[in-house]
Amino acid sequence: MPKLADPLRAAETEASILDAARDILAEDGLDALSMRAVAARVGLSATALYNYFDNKQALVDRVVARGFRRFESYLWRALEGVPSSGFDRLQALGAAYLRFSRENEQYFKIMFTIQPEDPREIEQLPGGGGYRILRESVADAIAAGQMRDADPDLIALYMWSSVHGLATLSLACDFSSECSCGDHDWAEDGMTGERLFELFGEFLAEGLKPRNGSGDPTVNTANDASGVGGTGRNGSRGNRRNVDDRAS
Amino acid sequence: MPKLADPLRAAETEASILDAARDILAEDGLDALSMRAVAARVGLSATALYNYFDNKQALVDRVVARGFRRFESYLWRALEGVPSSGFDRLQALGAAYLRFSRENEQYFKIMFTIQPEDPREIEQLPGGGGYRILRESVADAIAAGQMRDADPDLIALYMWSSVHGLATLSLACDFSSECSCGDHDWAEDGMTGERLFELFGEFLAEGLKPRNGSGDPTVNTANDASGVGGTGRNGSRGNRRNVDDRAS
C-alpha cells in the first residue's frame, strides 16, 4: 500500500470509491458489492482499491460509517420546525427512523448487521448515530414535565428498541400481505411500519395496563375477541405443541 | 438432481446435512457456511449436496426454518409452569426471547436477516415462529383484565417490536462497554439485554407519560439530569449539526 502522498487527490478518489460502493449497495444489494464491481464503477482495477482500503471489510465499514452520518442528519432534519419539548419531537424522530429504514433498506440492513473489524472504531453506533438526538429529546420531554421522571438513558433505549424492532421486523416481514400476523387481515389498509408506529404512540405513552377512561379510542376498534373470547381467535389450534423438532 | 427414491435414507442424509450446516453456522458464523465445508463435515463432496437441495440458498432457508421451529419450542418451554394469564407470562416470553438471541446468536441473526428465495414458503415468520404464542398470551391477559382492551394483534406486535429491537441492538452493540449509550456508565452492573428488559417492564405496563405516585421507584434511581437539567448532560455539544455529509 503506497503512501498516497497527495492528500487532496487521494481523498477525492477515496470518496468516489465510497460513492460507488454506496450506489451498488443501494441498487443491487450487499451480494453485488464486490471489490471488482466497485472498481469497475470508478474506472479502476480491483487491486487499486487496496491503495485506499486495507481490505473489503474496511471499505464496507467506511460505507456503514457514512450511512450512520447520513442517518443522523436525516433525523436532525426531521426535527426542524418541531417544538423542542414533548412527545411530538419523539414521534417525529420515530417516524423519521422508520422512513429512513424503508427508503434506504440496504443501507439500514448492513448498518446494524455488519460488525466492524475493529470494534474500537465505533464512535458511530449508537453514540453518533442518532442516539444523542433521541436522548436529548427524551431529556427535554422530562424537563418539560411531559414524560415520567426516570433515567433518560433507559427511556431513550426503550423507545429506540421499540422503533428499531419495528423497523427491523417491517423489513423482514411484510405485515400487510401473505406474512400476516395472526389471522387478522391488515392488508385492508396497507399496514406499514410508519402507520403501526402511530398506533403504538398510545401504548408508549399510556402503557399496556388497563385504565379507566383511557384516552384515544381509535386503537380500540376492530377488537372482537376480548373479555370473553378466552385465548382469542387462535385458541383452538393454539395448543399444538409441535415438539418434534426440539433437538434439531 | 436424481430422484432419491429411498425416502428413509434420503431423509437421514438430508437431516445430517442440515445438522452440519447448523453446527458450522453456530461455531464459525455465516461466512464459514460454504457448500464445501458442509459437505466435508458430513463426509461427502460438495456436489452431492445438490441431490438434496436446489442450491445454497435453499439449504440456508431450511436451516432458518428449523431455527424458527427450535425458537418456537424454546418459547413454549419458557412458559411451562407460568400461570396462564397476566403479565408474568409475557415477561417470561420476553426474557426467553432475549436469552435465545444471546445463546444462539448466529442462528438468530440469519433468522431475521436472510430473506427466503421463495417468499411463499414462509409459514415460519412470524406465524409459526413464536408469534402465535405471544398473541395468545396477550389475549389471555386482556381476558383476565390485566391488560387494556385493544386489538391483541396490535399489542402483540408492539411487545414483539420492543423485545426484538432490544435483542437486535444487544447483538449489534454491547451496551455495557465501549459502545456506551450516552455518557452514562452502565458497565458498573454489566448491563445485558435481559436486565434491560426487566427494567422496561415498568414502561411497558405503565407508559412513559408522567403519573402521580407511579409504581416501582427502582427505575427512578441514578437520575440526575431531570427537572432542571434542560437538554441534559449532552446539551452543550448537542447542537453540532454536522451537515457536511448530507449528500454522501
Added chain:
DNA sequence: CTGTTAACTTAACGGCGTTAACTTAACGCT
C-alpha cells in the same frame, strides 16, 4: 448377464478477495 438408475465422484467454469510483481508518469536533484 445386462440394463437401469440412485448416489456419488472428479473436473471444470467463472467470480470472489487478496497478493506479488511489474509498468507508467511525475517529481526533485546534481
Added chain:
DNA sequence: AGCGTTAAGTTAACGCCGTTAAGTTAACAG
C-alpha cells in the same frame, strides 16, 4: 539533460466459492 525515487495503477496468479457437466460405482430387475 539524465538520474533515481516513488505514487498510482496495471496484469497475473492463488486459493476459495457456488454451480454444472460428465463420469463412476453399486444395487437391483429382468
